[in-house]
Amino acid sequence: MMQANATQRIMKAFIAYVLPPAVALTVALLLWEIWVSWRDVSIIVVPPPSAVIERFFEEPAFFWREGGYTLYEATLGLLAGSAFAIALAVLMAHSRLAERTLFPLAIVIKVTPLVAVAPVLVILLGFGTAPKIIVAALLSFFPTLVNAMTGLRDVNPGALQFLRSLHASPWQVFWKLRVPSATPYLFAALKVTYPLALIGAVVAEWFTGDRGLGLVIFVANSNLDTPTLFAAVGVLAITGITINVILSLLERRLLFWHQSTRSVQ
Amino acid sequence: MRLVRSRTTQASVWRTLAPLAALLAALAFLAACSGDDDKSQPTSPTAVPLEHVTFMAGFKPQANLPFVGAYIAQEKGFFAVENLDVDIQHVTTPGDNFKFLATGEVQFSTADAASLLEKRSGDPPLDLVSIALIGQRGQQGFAVPANSGITSPRDWAGKTAGYKGAQVTPDYLAILAAAGVDRSSVEEVKVGFEPQILTEGKVDIFPVFVSNEPDTLRRLGYETRVFEAADYGAPTLGLTYVTTGDFLRQKPDVVRRFLNAVLRGISYADAYHAEAIDIVLKYAPMEQREHQLYMLETELEAAKAGQAEASGFGRQTREQWQKLYDFLTQYSALPGPIADISTVFTKQFLGE
Amino acid sequence: MASSQYHVSLRDLSHVFTDGRQPLRALAAVSLDMPPGQFTSVIGPSGCGKSTLLRITAGLLRPSGGQALIHGRPPQQAQRARDIGFVFQDPALLPWRTVLGNVRLPLEIDSLHRSRPLPDTEELLHIVGLADFRGYYPHQLSGGMQQRAAIARALCFNPSLLLMDEPFGALDEITRSAMRYELLRLWEAQAPSATLAPSGRKTVLFVTHSIAEAITLSDRVIVLSRRPGSLRADIEVELPRPRTQEIERSQPFLDYADHLRDLLTEVPL
Numbered sequence: 086m087m088q089a090n091a092t093q094r095i096m097k098a099f100i101a102y103v104l105p106p107a108v109a110l111t112v113a114l115l116l117w118e119i120w121v122s123w124r125d126v127s128i129i130v131v132p133p134p135s136a137v138i139e140r141f142f143e144e145p146a147f148f149w150r151e152g153g154y155t156l157y158e159a160t161l162g163l164l165a166g167s168a169f170a171i172a173l174a175v176l177m178a179h180s181r182l183a184e185r186t187l188f189p190l191a192i193v194i195k196v197t198p199l200v201a202v203a204p205v206l207v208i209l210l211g212f213g214t215a216p217k218i219i220v221a222a223l224l225s226f227f228p229t230l231v232n233a234m235t236g237l238r239d240v241n242p243g244a245l246q247f248l249r250s251l252h253a254s255p256w257q258v259f260w261k262l263r264v265p266s267a268t269p270y271l272f273a274a275l276k277v278t279y280p281l282a283l284i285g286a287v288v289a290e291w292f293t294g295d296r297g298l299g300l301v302i303f304v305a306n307s308n309l310d311t312p313t314l315f316a317a318v319g320v321l322a323i324t325g326i327t328i329n330v331i332l333s334l335l336e337r338r339l340l341f342w343h344q345s346t347r348s349v350q
Numbered sequence: 351m352r353l354v355r356s357r358t359t360q361a362s363v364w365r366t367l368a369p370l371a372a373l374l375a376a377l378a379f380l381a382a383c384s385g386d387d388d389k390s391q392p393t394s395p396t397a398v399p400l401e402h403v404t405f406m407a408g409f410k411p412q413a414n415l416p417f418v419g420a421y422i423a424q425e426k427g428f429f430a431v432e433n434l435d436v437d438i439q440h441v442t443t444p445g446d447n448f449k450f451l452a453t454g455e456v457q458f459s460t461a462d463a464a465s466l467l468e469k470r471s472g473d474p475p476l477d478l479v480s481i482a483l484i485g486q487r488g489q490q491g492f493a494v495p496a497n498s499g500i501t502s503p504r505d506w507a508g509k510t511a512g513y514k515g516a517q518v519t520p521d522y523l524a525i526l527a528a529a530g531v532d533r534s535s536v537e538e539v540k541v542g543f544e545p546q547i548l549t550e551g552k553v554d555i556f557p558v559f560v561s562n563e564p565d566t567l568r569r570l571g572y573e574t575r576v577f578e579a580a581d582y583g584a585p586t587l588g589l590t591y592v593t594t595g596d597f598l599r600q601k602p603d604v605v606r607r608f609l610n611a612v613l614r615g616i617s618y619a620d621a622y623h624a625e626a627i628d629i630v631l632k633y634a635p636m637e638q639r640e641h642q643l644y645m646l647e648t649e650l651e652a653a654k655a656g657q658a659e660a661s662g663f664g665r666q667t668r669e670q671w672q673k674l675y676d677f678l679t680q681y682s683a684l685p686g687p688i689a690d691i692s693t694v695f696t697k698q699f700l701g702e
Numbered sequence: 703m704a705s706s707q708y709h710v711s712l713r714d715l716s717h718v719f720t721d722g723r724q725p726l727r728a729l730a731a732v733s734l735d736m737p738p739g740q741f742t743s744v745i746g747p748s749g750c751g752k753s754t755l756l757r758i759t760a761g762l763l764r765p766s767g768g769q770a771l772i773h774g775r776p777p778q779q780a781q782r783a784r785d786i787g788f789v790f791q792d793p794a795l796l797p798w799r800t801v802l803g804n805v806r807l808p809l810e811i812d813s814l815h816r817s818r819p820l821p822d823t824e825e826l827l828h829i830v831g832l833a834d835f836r837g838y839y840p841h842q843l844s845g846g847m848q849q850r851a852a853i854a855r856a857l858c859f860n861p862s863l864l865l866m867d868e869p870f871g872a873l874d875e876i877t878r879s880a881m882r883y884e885l886l887r888l889w890e891a892q893a894p895s896a897t898l899a900p901s902g903r904k905t906v907l908f909v910t911h912s913i914a915e916a917i918t919l920s921d922r923v924i925v926l927s928r929r930p931g932s933l934r935a936d937i938e939v940e941l942p943r944p945r946t947q948e949i950e951r952s953q954p955f956l957d958y959a960d961h962l963r964d965l966l967t968e969v970p971l
Contacts, residue, residue, distance in 0.1 A: 129570050130546050204443040208450075243794025247855075250760045250788040250865075251811045252781045261807070265798045292442040304636040307410075309545060309566055342797040342839050 132311040137319060140312035148301070152320045155290065155297040158214060159282040162221020167229045167278065169222070171271075174233030178263070179255070184234075195227040199285060203292045217289035217297070221282040228281070232274035236267030269343045272336045279332070280325045287321065398433045401604050406439040406447045408460040408589075411634035413642040414561075415616060415649040416460040416484045416589050418626055422615035425629045432607035438633070448476055451594050458608055462489065463587035464520075464683070467675055470694055471686040477595040480695040481609055482664030484616070485588015486655040487580045490521045491560040493545075496573035498554060503529035503577060511555035512541035512548075519557070520681035521579035521586060528582035548574075561648035565641055585673035588652055590695075591664070598696065609664070609699045616663045620650055666695050709738040709863060709905040710759060714768035716930070717754050728754040730930035731768065738862070739903040741889065743916035746926030746934070747966065752909040755931070756865050759907060760786055772863065780863065784812040787856030787864045787904075791871040793848040795840040801851050802827070802836040808859040820860050829888060830854045846877040853885070864906045871911065882918055883947070890944050913962045917955060918945055925965045935965050 114134040120126070121133040128136060141148060173191070177184040199220065206216040240262050248258050290299025298317045305313035407417045420438055423429045429436045439456070441447040448469060450456035461469070463483065469476040492511070494500040500509065503525045513522065518538055526533055541547050541556065545563050548556035549572050558564060564574050580586045591612065598605055619626035627643050634642070653663055671691050678684050688694065712734040719726040729751040736742055744752050757763040758770050761777030772780040780786050795804045806823055827833045830850040840848055849869055856864060870878045889903060910916050916923045917939055925935040939958060941949055949955055 127546070127549060129572075130550060204446065207442045208446060241792070241794050241796075243790045243792040244796060246757075246762060246790065247788055247794055248811065249762055250781060250786055251784055251808050251859075252778075253811045257811055261810070262796070265796065301636060303410075304634075308638060308641065309570055310638075342841055344841075 129309045129311055132315055136312040137315040141316040141319065148298075148316060148320045151296060151298050151301050151317070152324055155283065155286045155299060155321070156324055158217040158289075158297065159221045159279070159286040161214075162218040162223075162285060163225045163275075163278055163282040165218060166222030166225030166282070167271075167275075170226045170229035171233050174230055174237060175259075177234055178237040191227060191230055194223055197223075199224070199288050203289050206289075207293050213293070213295070216293050217286045220289040221285040224281040224285040225278040228277045229271070229274045232270040233267055236270030237263045239270070240266045269336075269340055269345055272332065272340060273345075276329060276332055279328050283321060283325055400433050400435050401601075401607070402435045402437070403457040403604065403608065404437040404439060404450075404455065405458040405608075406441055406450055406456040408441055408447050408462075409444065411440050411630075412637060413627065413630045413634075413645040413649070414460070414589060415619070415646070415653055416591055416612070417633075418619045418630060418646060418649075419484070419612035419615035421629050421633050422618050422626060423611040425632070426615070426618060428611035428614045428618075429608075432611050434604070434607055434611060436608075436611075448478070451478065451592070452476060454594075454597075457597055457604075458591060458593050460589050461592045463590055463671075463674055464488070464678060466590060466592060467671075467678055467688065467694065468684055471684045471688050473685060475686075475688075478592045479595050479598055479693070480590035480592055480666060481598075481605060481699055482591045482613065483587060483666035483670065483695070484590060484664060485649065485652050486665070486670075487588055487652045488521060488578070488584070488586025489559050489561065489588050489652075490519065490586070491558050491564070491576040491578045492522065492525065493548060493556050493558045493564055493567070493574040493576050494554060495548065496575050498575075500554065500575070503531060503582070506555060507531050507535040509554035510537040510539055510552075512539050512553040512557065514541060514543060514557055520678055520683045521584060522557070523681050524579045524584040524677070525577055525582050528584075561645040561652075565644040565648075569638075569641065585670070585677050587670060587674050588649075590666075595693075602698070606699045613663050616653070619646060620663075623647065662701060664700050666697060666700070668692055668695075671695055707737065708735045708771075709740075709773065710734070710736040710907065711771040711774070712755070712759070712768070713771070715755065715758060715765050715770060716767035717751070717758065717763070718766045727930035729758075729765070730932040732926070732931065732933050733768075734924060734933070734936075736905060736907065738905050740922060741903075741906045741908065741920045742922045742924060743908045743910055743920040744924045744926060745910055745913065745916045745962065745966070746931055747928050748911075749929045750926040751929060751931035752926060753867050755926075756788075756867050756907065756909055760788055760865050784808065784859055785861045785863060787859070787861040789849075789852050789856045789864070789866045789869045791868040793840070793845075793852035795848055795851055795855075797840050800837050800839055801832055801843070804840070804851055805854045805858050807855060812859060818860055821858060823858055826854050826858055830884070844877075845873050846881060849873065849881065850884070853888070857888075862904055864904045866906065866908045868909055868911060870915070878912075878915075882915055883945075886919060886945055913959050913966070914950065916962070917941070917958045918950060923958075923962065925962065937961070 118133050118135060121131060173187060177187060202223065203216065203220050206219050210216050210219065244262055245258065248262060253261070286297065287299035287302065290297040291303045298321055301317040302314050305311070305317065405420050407414070407420070409417075411417065420436070424436060424438060441459075447456060447459040448461075451459055461478065461480070463480070463485070466478055466480055469478055500506065506526065506529070511518075511522070513519065523533070526536070536555075539553055541553060545556065545558070545567055547553055549567065556563075558574075558576065560576055560578060564576050567574055578586075591609065593605055623643060623646060626646060627639055630642050630646070631637065631639060668691060671694055675684075675688060675691055675694075679687075712732055715729055715732045715734075716727075717729040719728055732751075732755060734742075744755065746752055754763065758765045759772070759777060761770075761781040770777050772785075777786070795801075796807065799807070802823070805827065809820075809823075824833070827836055830853060832847060832850055832854065835843065835847065840851070843851070849872075853869070870881050873881060889906065908916075908919060910919075920939050923935075923937045923939060924933065925937070926932065927934045937958070941952075941954060941958075
């Protein structure tokens with residue numbers, strides 16, 4: 086009886102969460118396939134999904150391996166950028182002077198285009214993994230900073246007053262009130278910055294290419310090998326979606342108490 | 351250091367010590383001269399010191415002939431035999447290799463001959479010297495679809511030609527001039543690097559590297575016809591190995607050893623195409639074998655054009671450089687003059 | 703009279719808020735002495751400075767005029783000694799903590815709480831009726847239950863002064879009435895109980911909008927005028943304890959209610 090319930094639950098979850106997007110995706114791919122053949126689109130301009138899927142399954146291990154490299158670089162960059170942003174946010178949340186001084190610099194980082202930064206980093210840091218991690222870190226930095234700052238400040242004023250009435254030290258207020266208050270914001274930032282970090286790693290790989298999906302895309306592009314190019318992009322997309330799903334699940338578990346994770350009543 | 355034999359009783363002691371002292375002094379001199387080379391290993395008194403250099407290819411890893419020479423020299427031990435420890439790099443942003451040469455982080459690189467003249471005549475002029483001219487013909491070509499009905503440059507009139515970069519190249523203008531086509535009769539459009547622009551009919555004439563895009567397109571079912579300026583009398587030249595004038599003056603022996611090794615690599619590639627491509631694919635694992643083979647074979651042909659077959663790979667003459675210089679000047683493609691063309695290249699390491 | 707006899711002494715307290723576009727006079731010369739163990743309500747029209755008065759008493763705000771004293775010393779000292787319990791209209795529980803975690807929060811803040819005897823947290827939860835909900839999270843509780851948790855939280859470290867700022871203001875009428883008597887039960891039961899206040903009843907300063915609430919709960923009702931709030935009336939509520947629902951229908955109760963209503967609706971001076 087218990088087993089039947091578990092199976093039922095998985096079936097229900099599948100129908101609710103996996104089936105709709107899968108159906109939508111299949112329809113989209115079918116339309117794409119039809120369009121390519123109906124309009125006689127050249128394969129070196131846009132490949133039909135069938136060619137892309139075929140190319141992927143010729144060498145799935147290759148694509149996953151290169152995807153793994155890119156994910157590794159993106160993750161390290163994300164951790165570095167987020168850590169730096171959070172540290173800065175803590176500083177700025179406690180000092181308006183620090184905020185006035187540092188925030189404009191943060192905006193400079195935000196608006197600098199990636200493709201201008203990446204080659205300079207390569208010149209400064211040489212080849213290898215470092216420039217890719219830095220690019221990913223730079224992209225993760227600003228959204229995390231803004232969200233962390235807002236989160237650290239967006240505390241329940243009643244709770245803050247209560248702690249103050251107990252003569253709680255700023256340190257206590259920070260750990261017991263500000264940090265937990267900020268976690269929904271940090272999760273929101275993470276959902277934005279992880280894909281950005283992936284993109285950053287890919288773009289950086291165009292400039293330093295020794296491995297990774299960015300290199301696959303770069304080489305495939307120069308060889309007009311669109312099926313490989315699109316397959317690489319597809320792997321990136323799947324990676325991004327999977328990360329998002331994992332983050333959402335994590336969020337639901339850790340932030341059960343926050344209204345954002347509970348459906349509208 | 352000349353040794354002076356003492357006539358005193360200490361002569362025999364001095365006689366034993368002097369060669370050692372001389373060698374130590376020579377080593378100290380070399381160490382002092384090697385500048386930022388901080389990776390020198392301690393050597394035994396009788397070996398030639400291992401020299402660490404960096405070679406930066408001027409593009410991504412692929413079967414361009416100067417790159418192939420370096421790859422093979424590395425893999426077959428030709429560098430090792432010359433006591434060279436070579437770090438092979440590839441430029442990320444085209445043009446950055448010149449920056450690295452200037453700062454001394456890179457000792458050897460590649461450059462298109464016309465590009466070299468451009469950098470030498472710029473403001474400020476870069477201190478670059480060609481130590482070998484691998485491509486005896488220029489790399490550029492202009493592709494038209496095979497079924498377009500354009501069979502000669504005369505047919506370019508009334509068509510659309512694409513150009514990459516800031517403006518059309520001297521090669522293009524030379525072809526028009528040779529065919530007697532009025533430039534205003536051709537619509538010139540700035541394009542990107544995607545050959546799809548040609549296959550989708552956005553332009554009729556598209557600039558390509560003769561060893562590259564035509565083959566890629568053919569494999570995808572698009573036959574093209576390629577026009578090269580050299581076929582219309584233009585004195586175009588291809589890729590060179592370059593170093594800085596400074597490095598040349600400081601360490602000519604290292605330059606000689608490097609060039610020996612890479613030219614040997616090119617000769618080896620000429621003899622063993624398949625193995626050469628195996629080696630290229632080690633550096634460019636995601637490239638396609640057949641296409642790389644085509645690139646190698648096309649560039650080998652260009653490397654033997656003219657009299658190079660007789661003189662060996664890398665041959666360069668004053669006449670070749672002067673003609674190229676005059677050609678580029680004629681089409682205002684150089685930012686400034688070069689007083690003495692012989693400073694642009696050196697033949698001292700090329701066997702004749 | 704020596705100020706140290708009183709638990710709380712407000713002397714000529716006034717406050718002006720200067721952070722807005724125009725200075726806002728919130729309080730104007732309020733004086734009040736509260737002996738220990740007294741339950742005092744403060745009632746007045748909206749914006750009359752009731753909350754400001756409470757915050758100054760808690761040491762959260764420095765008054766621009768006059769002074770507040772707790773046991774003869776500035777409120778910051780009582781704050782440092784963790785001798786003030788504060789309950790707001792918003793229960794302000796930490797949503798990521800269980801009821802038990804929230805109630806115990808002050809004990810984590812004040813690691814020196816050994817200095818005075820503490821109520822047993824389990825019994826405290828039982829007394830406020832949340833013993834079965836100790837593992838629940840705030841979002842799973844009703845407004846009334848959250849407020850009970852907030853009250854338990856304010857009591858768990860045994861402060862001798864309780865400040866309450868319209869704690870039942872967000873609740874519906876029925877719950878509000880029930881909570882009123884719950885609070886009374888908690889407070890009135892203190893004298894002999896070793897659990898809540900071995901040293902005697904807590905001094906309470908209670909801000910409210912509701913006349914009935916003020917009369918039911920308090921020994922004394924302070925009426926503030928319209929902004930800037932000044933002392934309009936100081937009324938002793940001589941109704942017997944323990945207070946019951948019957949008392950609310952008694953004549954003295956209704957007389958007090960009438961009197962307060964008149965005071966509140968009269969055109970201010």
